[in-house]
Amino acid sequence: MKDNFLCHKLSEGVVEGEVLISQDDICYYLVDPATGNVIESGHDIEGQSVAQKILVFPGGKGSSVVQADGLFQLLMKKNAPKAMVIKNPETVLVTSGIIMEIAMVDKVEEQFYSSIKNGDIVRVDANNGEIAILRRK
Amino acid sequence: MKDNFLCHKLSEGVVEGEVLISQDDICYYLVDPATGNVIESGHDIEGQSVAQKILVFPGGKGSSVVQADGLFQLLMKKNAPKAMVIKNPETVLVTSGIIMEIAMVDKVEEQFYSSIKNGDIVRVDANNGEIAILRRK
Amino acid sequence: MELTQMEQEMLAGKHGEGVALAMKVQVATGEAFGAARMVPITRAHVALSNQDADTWFAEKMAKAGAKCKIAPTVNPGFSLKYFCGHCQSQKAMTAEDVDMMHRTHNVYKQLGAVLTYNCTPYLGSNIPQFKEVIGFSESSATPYVNAVWGARSNRESSLSALCAAITGLVPEYGLLLDENRKGDILVEVQADMDKDFAYQMLGYMGKKIGPGIPVFVGIAKRPTPEALMNLGAQLNTSGAYGMYHIVGVTPEAPTLEAAFGGKEPARKVVITNQDLKEIRDTISHAPGRIDFALFGCPHFSINQIKQVADIVQGQKLAVDLWIMTSANNKYLAERMGLKEILNAAGADIVEETCMDQPCWHFLKGKVGITDSPKLAYYPKKRGINFVIRDLETSVQAALKGEVE
Amino acid sequence: MELTQMEQEMLAGKHGEGVALAMKVQVATGEAFGAARMVPITRAHVALSNQDADTWFAEKMAKAGAKCKIAPTVNPGFSLKYFCGHCQSQKAMTAEDVDMMHRTHNVYKQLGAVLTYNCTPYLGSNIPQFKEVIGFSESSATPYVNAVWGARSNRESSLSALCAAITGLVPEYGLLLDENRKGDILVEVQADMDKDFAYQMLGYMGKKIGPGIPVFVGIAKRPTPEALMNLGAQLNTSGAYGMYHIVGVTPEAPTLEAAFGGKEPARKVVITNQDLKEIRDTISHAPGRIDFALFGCPHFSINQIKQVADIVQGQKLAVDLWIMTSANNKYLAERMGLKEILNAAGADIVEETCMDQPCWHFLKGKVGITDSPKLAYYPKKRGINFVIRDLETSVQAALKGEVE
Ligand code: F3S
Numbered sequence A, B: 001m002k003d004n005f006l007c008h009k010l011s012e013g014v015v016e017g018e019v020l021i022s023q024d025d026i027c028y029y030l031v032d033p034a035t036g037n038v039i040e041s042g043h044d045i046e047g048q049s050v051a052q053k054i055l056v057f058p059g060g061k062g063s064s065v066v067q068a069d070g071l072f073q074l075l076m077k078k079n080a081p082k083a084m085v086i087k088n089p090e091t092v093l094v095t096s097g098i099i100m101e102i103a104m105v106d107k108v109e110e111q112f113y114s115s116i117k118n119g120d121i122v123r124v125d126a127n128n129g130e131i132a133i134l135r136r137k
Numbered sequence C, D: 001m002e003l004t005q006m007e008q009e010m011l012a013g014k015h016g017e018g019v020a021l022a023m024k025v026q027v028a029t030g031e032a033f034g035a036a037r038m039v040p041i042t043r044a045h046v047a048l049s050n051q052d053a054d055t056w057f058a059e060k061m062a063k064a065g066a067k068c069k070i071a072p073t074v075n076p077g078f079s080l081k082y083f084c085g086h087c088q089s090q091k092a093m094t095a096e097d098v099d100m101m102h103r104t105h106n107v108y109k110q111l112g113a114v115l116t117y118n119c120t121p122y123l124g125s126n127i128p129q130f131k132e133v134i135g136f137s138e139s140s141a142t143p144y145v146n147a148v149w150g151a152r153s154n155r156e157s158s159l160s161a162l163c164a165a166i167t168g169l170v171p172e173y174g175l176l177l178d179e180n181r182k183g184d185i186l187v188e189v190q191a192d193m194d195k196d197f198a199y200q201m202l203g204y205m206g207k208k209i210g211p212g213i214p215v216f217v218g219i220a221k222r223p224t225p226e227a228l229m230n231l232g233a234q235l236n237t238s239g240a241y242g243m244y245h246i247v248g249v250t251p252e253a254p255t256l257e258a259a260f261g262g263k264e265p266a267r268k269v270v271i272t273n274q275d276l277k278e279i280r281d282t283i284s285h286a287p288g289r290i291d292f293a294l295f296g297c298p299h300f301s302i303n304q305i306k307q308v309a310d311i312v313q314g315q316k317l318a319v320d321l322w323i324m325t326s327a328n329n330k331y332l333a334e335r336m337g338l339k340e341i342l343n344a345a346g347a348d349i350v351e352e353t354c355m356d357q358p359c360w361h362f363l364k365g366k367v368g369i370t371d372s373p374k375l376a377y378y379p380k381k382r383g384i385n386f387v388i389r390d391l392e393t394s395v396q397a398a399l400k401g402e403v404e
């Protein structure tokens, strides 16, 4: 099974952490800063924490204001994700990531998505455009 | 020499009066209500009175506000023209004419312009689209 | 004209006398211009003037029970609040002048207008969408809404715009029809259009441009909203224009061909720096000492207010300086600290006031400076003369009390 | 990215640290999106939120000496004037809440913003021309300026829009390029779009519509500005959209072919009355007794204020009703006599306030009614729930104190 995947840098950074996958778009405002738990009702990772995770999800949603603020609150409480691996980059999420210095990538090789599951430990090297699976759960 | 000319009704009315010709566009705000005299400096009929005249001119100019107000002031002082014979109708002048019930026509046969001079007495029948020269000066 | 069942009923008085009167005027207008039918509008702007014709007609409508179906924005008269406290102005105004403004206010309130008292609705309070059919009066507004926003309005008078607001309809002719929106005159601009002031002068070339729809080429940089405001205002001071094109800028003129609709231009005109300078010197009063400075015809934008504040900051004006604008811009200027700067220099912001109003009679016999030919044009009648210069030069002149 | 000499100097700090920081963010963004260069903007809107991230970043900029090159309009926080006098609200706010609003005000004043405190700049204070390149944040604003006005803006965050206002530049990518403005998804609207409220629900179909640029067909009548405001606001509550087309209405969609740029739609979606009803029932709190009504997210227009006044005129509301709007609309409502009508019924107009602000904490645990899903979305977090209905039904409910 392949362990290394190419990707494209959106926001710089090199981090390791545990994978959390969401199929739904994320609005950081509906994530509790104190715990990192998603509190949006009906969201597919409702109740799970994004804190310090390598968060794999399609893209952002919600007002431009609350997206940036939500992420900032998480950051202040040290409950922001370590990195974001996304499919549909848009300016709001990407610039928030850049300004708050959170690693972010997109255009990951498709195989990556069938190779990972929640709890896997991966290393995201945005600077060099690489993701490596370090340990599977 | 031909005395009868076809034209097109803009505002209804049948009137007789003395011709006054201007080659310049007219802004009624720069006409003195008390005398009907054109006071716009450099205007080709500067100093002449439009009062009770059959005023033959190309069209209106100046802000929509002052055009209507100027005409109204003249009307109140009985110094408005009796009729307006124009070439370039536009909404401001035409609706002002309609609301203030001053006869107005356009599309006069071209020959009319070479047949008349200041002081001729003409009859404008806007309703039937006719102008007749009754008396030449 | 073919009228629908409903329109015939309106004309016949079944919806009240006011509606019937408005319809009568509009049907006569439609017939004068060969309109085939009436079409609905979704916006209107009434250039109320607080002058006899206008208030007379509005009161006639109100007495006949009319209410605006489409609430129009309205032009300024003068600010009772501002001027009734200023003794210079108060002495120059008559009781009738003050009474007139009350009458105007009351009648437009009764008719259900949006009481904006501002002559640049196209910059803020009342902006149409592309191809929206509307009834706009105010000379600087019709070219702006047609050319810049791509809406469809004839050049209504304040009276006909009020009729349109009341019936919610306009006769379909002229600029409402695509085929009448194409260019007639090719205007090649060789002059440097580097300042908003250049557009004042370009607009004032109405005599040289002649009747028809001008198509401007040679304008490299997108003009600012203020430049386009100037252009429209002056085009209708020096002539009568409801539409123009700027190739590459206005939405119906992506190309020269599109602007002319494939036709050949009926006329070609070239405008040079020399033309602009000559027209300025023709219409300007002779330079020398000035007694005051007056701006905001049309009403200044917040950016223009900021420009003036930036120039006078920390200095003292030698003469009075007034800026006319909307109440909202005055409010913003206050909050942004601009009003404080202006007031400290001896300048003031006058809200909701037109320069062609009796509140300015106290300036009779004086010489002012302004950047707007339109502002200079009408008060001549009242014995107020203006030197015309670009905004920066005008403000500098007000600091010194004279201009070269 | 290729930067000009000037841009390299900006990045290197020759124009001050603030400019350098803004450029650094913008260049990184440009590189993330494969932009080839930076391009100048002529307008900006910053969706300031009076929340930590935003004020932190603005203060960081101000401390680094930044000034806005392009003065942006700004979103509302909350009105200190309005809420600090209301004891219910005052008790629910902390000293930090009040202090935060002061900080926000001071920093944006220092940066040189136009302090409009209004979230519908695209309806009034800041309207771009066709093809004008601009930097707009605020979720309901970007689709409006792109789709309705035909301007070019990416969906900036408040932070990136502030960077753009400071440098006067944006990286050229995404919606700034013609080829990225074409439709992806054909959305066939079979629902009756007879009320502005229908556009709230249509906008909330983001999950069904999916990512990309929607092209709406089947909308017969030109939507009102309020309808389009609703559409954009809700599209960005239920998803992330910077652009859409409505065939026959928006300027870049004269035809279906033009909207898709000749491509085939990647996806087709049909929206029925049933869809709109279902989504309403999904997001609405259960009907029954309500404690208050709240409107104006995004800020109400003067027409909407008039609609509410017309309904409540001469009656007494059973529960509190607030309308959020701009200071200018409040001023107009007062002058037009609408505020008097509303106040007499027990309703009030709240200026320059966002619903997602601490001033509303006193509503915790209560159930309100509103016409806006966006208004209902965020306060859930604060334990405030909303029944969602069309405007007329909502106001009628406030008169009775309950809704079926
Ligand atoms: S309405 Fe405005 S444009 Fe001038 S003439 Fe009066 S200030």
Ligand code: F3S
Pocket (backbone or CB within 6 Å): D075, D076, D119, D140, D233, D296, D297, D298, D299, D324, D353, D354, D355, D356, D374, D375
């Ligand atoms: S900014 Fe406006 S759109 Fe709603 S969330 Fe706040 S009231």
